[in-house]
Amino acid sequence: MKFAQSGLFIVLFILFLVFVVYQINIDRSEPEYVEDVIAENLDTVQIRPPTLLYGFPIDSFTIIENTIRRNQFLGEILSEFRVTDQQIHELSLKSRKVYDVRKLEARKKYIILCTRDTLPRAEYFIYEPNEIDYVIYKLKDSIEVSLNQRKIDTVNTAVAGVIENSLWVTMTDAGADPLLIHSLSEVFAWQVDFYRIQKGDRFKVFYEQLLVDDEEAGIGKIIGAYFNHNEEDYYAVYFDQGSGISYFDENGQSLQKQFLKSPLRYKRISSRYTRRRYHPVLKRYKAHLGTDYAAPTGTPIRSVGDGIIEEARYSQYNGRYVKIRHNSVYTTQYLHMSRFGSGIKEGVKVIQGQVIGYVGSTGLANGPHLCFRFWKNGQQVDALNVKLPPSEPVNEDKRDEYDVVMKSILKQLDSISFDIKGDSLTAYVIQ
Ligand SMILES: [Zn+2]
Known part of the structure; x- marks a missing residue:
């Protein structure tokens, strides 16, 4: 009776284990992030001792790891490990449909699993064309070639x-x-x-x-x-x-908003948007309806959003400048460029982050900087304070x-x- 009870207990326990493993598998294939799965992944540290290499038990082999040298033939590598010319010939024929040995490249890694003899004999030659794929050339008994993929x-x-x-x-x-x-x-x-x-x-x-x-x-x-x-x-x-x-x-x-926070990598903001400021070149008070970013000449300037180039030209005060219409509401303008970005001209479409020009000091400027101007519904607004609607x-x-x-x-x-x-x-x- 006692024996029967413990037998029943063992059966129930095995069923329980199967259930647990099954649950784990379900969770792993589940695309949603269930709280318990996340907690489980965060809490457990799993360190598996490496006992298998390409699915082979590492204890059973002498393992040779090396990289293919320039102008080195497979025959040359394998002949050191008691592989006959006949086997190499057969291998090269059989490899053609799977992973041709002629495609083996210099500087790529290979591994040879050899017998654990004093004179090791190669049983498997494994080649890695990339981080994911590996080819197993089986030399033991019959010759076979297989292309495998590592599990990510x-x-x-x-x-x-x-x-x-x-x-x-x-x-x-x-x-x-x-x-x-x-x-x-x-x-x-x-x-x-x-x-x-x-x-x-x-x-x-x-x-x-x-x-x-x-x-x-x-x-x-x-x-x-x-x-x-x-x-x-x-x-x-x-x-x-x-x-x-x-x-x-x-x-x-x-989190998607319509514009980049700034159109360039800048050193400092040298002048902010203001209705009244002392102009350093004109030496008088004048509204400054833009943001000045001080940056070295040649610093790339990027479009803060997708849009169409409305103007890409030169004027006395603005110097070389670009004006981009993003949509019916927003327009931005970039002044004092040393030069335009490649392909930048009127009517051209640009994407967010695209380089439209480079910092300079053309026009009315007393040093290299970008003057960035922002329009919302036809009104010039402060680009640093404008409220932008989020995406969906x-x-x-x-x-x-x-x-x-x-x-x-x-x-x-x-x-x-x-x-x-x-x-x-x-x-x-x-x-
Ligand atoms: Zn300015």
Whole structure:
């Protein structure tokens, strides 16, 4: 009886394990971010001891790893490991339909799995044309060739930090992939002026790290992010409401706005928009209906939004300038250029971020700078203070779904600490 009971217990336990594994598999294939899945990924650190190499148990082989030298033939490599000319001939014939040995390139990595004898004999030759693919040339028993792909794992990863000098240094010190910096600056392009990151600005990013054989192989998407810039909090939550990758704030508003925060990488703002200022060249009071960005001659100037070039010409006061009409509401103008960007002329379409010219001091200017002017509905307005409408928010019918995702991601972001010790930065990576 006792035996039967423990037998039943074992069966139930196995069923339970199967259920657990099944649940994990379900969660992994689920595209939505369920709170528990995120928590699980953040909390568990999984370190698998590497016991398999390309699916082969590493203990059973002597492993030779090398790169193909220039003008080196496969026969030359393999003949050292007791592979006969006959086998090499057969291999080259059989490889043609799968991955021709004549396509093997110099400087690429190969691995030979040999018998563990005093005179090792090659059993498998493995070639890696790129980070994902690998070709197995089987030499043991019968000769076979197969093209395989590595599995890409996605690990949800978090990184946080307080900026001391630059975002780049802070993020790379925190162990983040440099690609993440680019992605983050895209997510917050309309909220954070990445040309003007301040000391003390803070960030937390929750993103997908891609792994191939436990080696970092790029990043996936940013799932959620927080940025404190100039003492303002900004949240970004990834959500696809059917129109592709979009980031929304905690209120379901899109982070996409229509314009870049600034049209160039500048040294300082030398003059702001004002109805009355003392003109340094004219030596009298005059309204300044633009923003002057001081920057070295030759600094690229970018269109702050998509649009059509309305004017690209020279005038006595404006010097070489470009005026862009973005839509029926907004127009921007860029003055004192040393030269125009390639292909910039009247009537040409430009896209946001496109270089339209280079900083200069043509026209009425006492030094190299860009005078940037902004029109809203035909009125000149202050580009630094103009309120711009966001792009499409989360649709009403997706709002409940979004709120669940958003709350989960914000909770995760809030649980990440900056871990500051005095003035020094300590950021960390959870895997
Ligand atoms: Zn100006």
